Amino acid sequence: MSDCHGCSVATLPPPRAIPTRRHIVAIVGPPNSGKSTLFNRLTGLRQKVANFPGVTVEHRMGKVKVEGGREVFVIDLPGVYSLEPRTEDERVTHDVLLGQMKDLPKPDAVLLILDSTNLARHLVLAAPVLSLGLPTLVILNMADDLASRGGGVDVAELAMQLGSPVALVSASRGTGFDKVFQFLAGATHTAPQAAPLMQLPVIQDIPKCRAWAAHVGSKGKYRAPAPPHWTRRLDAVFLHPVAGPLVFAIVVIAVFQSIFFWAKPAMDLLQETITSVGAWVGSMIPNPTLHSLVVDGVFNGVGSVVVFLPQILILFLFIGILEDSGYLARAALIMDRTMARFGLQGKSFIPLLSAYACAVPAIMATRTIENKRDRIATILIAPFMTCSARLPVYTLLIAAFIPDRRLLGVFLSTGTAVMLGLYVIGFLAAIFTAKLLKSTVLKSSRSSFMLEMPPYRWPTLRSLGLRLLDRSKVFLRRAGTVILAVAIIIWVLSNLPVHNGQPPEIGQSIVGMIGHAVEPAIKPLGFNWKVGIGLITSLAAREVIVGTLGTIYGIEGASAKSEGLQHALQQDLTLGGAVALLVFFAFAMQCMSTIAVVRRETGGWRWPIIQFSYMTVVAYVCAFAANKLITLWF
């Protein structure tokens, strides 16, 4: 790349509005400046997550309707402190802004979002961004915080100094957006730039940039607000030597407790609805074969997975609240020592925590880890974290096999304890693996840990809502495609070969034959052939096993239908086998999407193959041991 940041780049006005050409506006800003809140505020539901071709960094793109019904495309770029391309995030932001990103034209304009409560420091990023010469609107976010904490800024004066329009907004409350929409409308024709009063500094020199920012700030009559008292007060508790870890433990337990109990009424309701809709649809179909396909195949198969939507949403809701409120950074701080003991660092904790929701975004989130070996190690252990796709399997087996008793008054039940135990063994396997990797193949010198603690903020309903909507779409799309397809295939194979026009006993069907063929391998774990089929189909995604078992048992026993899958499993699996199945799912890497993302992130098949084999061996050995021990004790 050219190092000519400092030179003044001629401002080339973007071409006149041609209806066929997309107008692209990039949102740039430092981490914690409220970029995503701004993006959500602008685009609402008209957004989607996409990947740049060839790189793994996810970005969100959305459409904004401006004056006259025209549309502007807005891209949310990764948060950066500078435009020096050192991490992958920074490279993407750099490349997009310079028009070097494949398949994406150079943006027509830039929305530079800065935190107005920390303006002097955030203005440092304005220097390299403004020197690009693109029409830029400087958005000073958190206007409400700035005012309530007694700070202030002269927007008009600041705009003169920067030579770019400036808007003071509160992205979370939606105030001050007139100017943003005006700018976006203008960006579709041309926005002539005024020459900045302040000469831009040499971009590579951070102290010079900082001095420039201070100067611009003072010319713009910037008064820094009082320190955030609430953040200080909350940190006095959350980072207290005794109370801090206690709160951390309570938060973690509360999250898991609520996944289990809050979701239950919603799940019961959903289950009832699916069953009655299935029965109603079934009653409309006179043909017995078609009836069986729809009721046993589709409704039992897909329905048994869809039921878990409330649980998954509650988990994502909690992770969203922890992340948006700023607590997650504190959790990373508290966990850093523990992570360091296993050769990792606090920054690995954030992807690992999101791996509790799903390993795929978690593995993408590892790109903030600068040290390559730390990053690979974090990628390799992330799938050990109990992702939400395991929840359907765990919930089903725990409800079927673990008697519901209270352990600590109302606080903890046996079900929650077992669930928590499964989370713990996943975590232990992860840190054991990390230790193993970091002391052998991925050895590196002690890495540094630098993490900004953002002020605490109320998560906005809008951001949380959009997150949950996005997750529901992903989950239901999978239920409607992969899981539906597997359910239909399983149903067809369970009903073949046809003898004298009659479907075979399920044990004699193709599914039965495949199941019986793999049974010897899994018998030592206490699994029968039906579980074997589930294990094969769950290679696509973990929760598919629930759908598969739903289909198989749905076909097998019309009597079991009303009692559901739990009852059928109780008849068919020993306690040892059930616990072994739980352990197997805690450790095995049953997920195609994860394998694909690991291949992409590590740049080859080597790591995903090692990872898959390793996890399968660990799962098999531990499930075997669990089956033997449980059978011995009970």
Added chain:
Amino acid sequence: MELKHGESGILDHLDLPDDDARRLMELGFLPGHAVTPGHSAPGGDPRVFRVDGSEVALRRDTARRLMLRHENGNKAAKES
């Protein structure tokens, strides 16, 4: 120089490899700025440092390489 909780010093220079130093500078650790230690994880490591309007958590072995001076100009390494 040992900083007590709440006591601050002025950053003189960063005794760190270029990459780390740059990253810290981007986070606000620039020579001439006041650095104030704040809360920490249990056991005192890592610790949050207030600098230039932000709060940034650093491990002890990084924080140790921030060379501070008192307002009166005495140079000393920072340890908290």
